[in-house]
Amino acid sequence: MRRDTMQRKKAIEALRNAQEQSWWRDRVTEVMLGGKRALDSTMQEMGRMLAEALMYIERAQEAGPDYHPTSRGVKKWASQRGSIYVGDQKIHVEHPRLRGAKGEIHLRTYEQMKSPGGFSEELLAQALRGMSARKYEETVTDATRAFGVSPSSVSRHLVEATATKLREFRERPLGDFQLFAMFIDTVHRGGHAFVVALGIDINGVKRPLGFWEGATENHVISEELLADMERRGLKLSKRVLWVTDGGGGVIKALKDRYGKKLVHQRCTIHKDRNIQRHLPKRYRSEANRRLNAALEQNTYSDAKAMLKDFEGWLRGLNESAADSLLEAFEELLTLHRMKVPALLRKTLHSTNPIESMFSTVRDCESNIKRYRSSKMRQRWLATVLLHCEKGFKRVKGHASIAAVVAAIEASHAEEGLKAA
Numbered sequence: 001m002r003r004d005t006m007q008r009k010k011a012i013e014a015l016r017n018a019q020e021q022s023w024w025r026d027r028v029t030e031v032m033l034g035g036k037r038a039l040d041s042t043m044q045e046m047g048r049m050l051a052e053a054l055m056y057i058e059r060a061q062e063a064g065p066d067y068h069p070t071s072r073g074v075k076k077w078a079s080q081r082g083s084i085y086v087g088d089q090k091i092h093v094e095h096p097r098l099r100g101a102k103g104e105i106h107l108r109t110y111e112q113m114k115s116p117g118g119f120s121e122e123l124l125a126q127a128l129r130g131m132s133a134r135k136y137e138e139t140v141t142d143a144t145r146a147f148g149v150s151p152s153s154v155s156r157h158l159v160e161a162t163a164t165k166l167r168e169f170r171e172r173p174l175g176d177f178q179l180f181a182m183f184i185d186t187v188h189r190g191g192h193a194f195v196v197a198l199g200i201d202i203n204g205v206k207r208p209l210g211f212w213e214g215a216t217e218n219h220v221i222s223e224e225l226l227a228d229m230e231r232r233g234l235k236l237s238k239r240v241l242w243v244t245d246g247g248g249g250v251i252k253a254l255k256d257r258y259g260k261k262l263v264h265q266r267c268t269i270h271k272d273r274n275i276q277r278h279l280p281k282r283y284r285s286e287a288n289r290r291l292n293a294a295l296e297q298n299t300y301s302d303a304k305a306m307l308k309d310f311e312g313w314l315r316g317l318n319e320s321a322a323d324s325l326l327e328a329f330e331e332l333l334t335l336h337r338m339k340v341p342a343l344l345r346k347t348l349h350s351t352n353p354i355e356s357m358f359s360t361v362r363d364c365e366s367n368i369k370r371y372r373s374s375k376m377r378q379r380w381l382a383t384v385l386l387h388c389e390k391g392f393k394r395v396k397g398h399a400s401i402a403a404v405v406a407a408i409e410a411s412h413a414e415e416g417l418k419a420a
Helices: 003-018 022-034 037-038 045-061 108-113 119-128 133-143 151-171 219-231 248-261 269-277 279-295 300-313 319-327 330-337 342-348 352-364 374-390 397-420
Strands: 074-088 089-099 101-105 179-189 192-201 206-214 240-243 264-268
Touching: 022 330, 045 074, 045 089, 045 108, 089 330, 108 319, 151 374, 179 248, 179 352, 179 374, 179 397, 192 219, 192 352, 192 374, 206 219, 206 374, 219 248, 240 248, 248 264, 264 269, 269 279, 269 319, 279 300, 300 330, 342 397, 352 374
Parallel strands: 179 240, 240 264
Antiparallel strands: 074 089, 089 101, 179 192, 192 206
């Protein structure tokens, strides 16, 4: 007897033994009524066995357990090979049958599971959970005995679905997005650098706004990204709060545009790591403590004073570490200078929001072993970014954004008076 057949029979027998319990009967009823939706949430590898178990249980409820029939005129009538849809997969099953006085009695579960769902969208959702087209036959098709869907067919459907997402992402207008802050960072995929922009609007809503592909991160690629977002209607100005990790290309593009008017917050976590790399291990925890203590101060003057003390402490250990701090000294205090409250500052002091999005990108594409073209890289990135957007929540402290915008306006007005 084949191994999978034995496993199926064992599962069916266990479910049969449990059906006398009221809680199990209630659960089976819920699954039957839910039909395909319930099976869609089940792992593909278990879908076939669960589907067959449900059909055998329904047949037992209609005709009674083996050797103990409960309904006269209703008889079990062997089984035959059939097919159902589990999620988006058409799979072979052993379809149990019932026969009544007027002929065959159709099982409700079997009839419900014979209806296919939306192929492209459901398959795409699976791909976003870490499945690639190249591994599809190995990881899913063989496991669930799918038929009628070749690897090339799967790839075609994925290309169609992801191309639609790319077009949606790259062409959607941004004129309605009232930008408050923007994170810009680079994710490397398939040997190429993608400069990505994640925005926060005045209501605290996050949205991936665009990306631009290049061989490396540089100011030309960054400028192309900014120009692309403007072409789609996004209003960029000196009033936007920019958050970056200190990459030279991005900063150069921003300074070329806004110069001294640039409101730029350097990622405190990246700077902390850079400083610690200059220090012996025994001093790193203390350096981290001192930097965080300074940045946790609520006023600009207090934070600046403690950073000065930290710089002096570093100079006694390593001149290069102190110079690394000094290089980004004022940019580490931008949020304090703009009087950003502590709760909102937790979101804006680092590039963690966009790094978290990149983590999802890497997880969703972990099974892709080789990108065949630039179009493939861009299709997948756009698809995953839109997938991330669905799970975004408003940033904590969003009620303070209006006050921060007013502080930025006041800062620019003050600089204008000084210049005059």
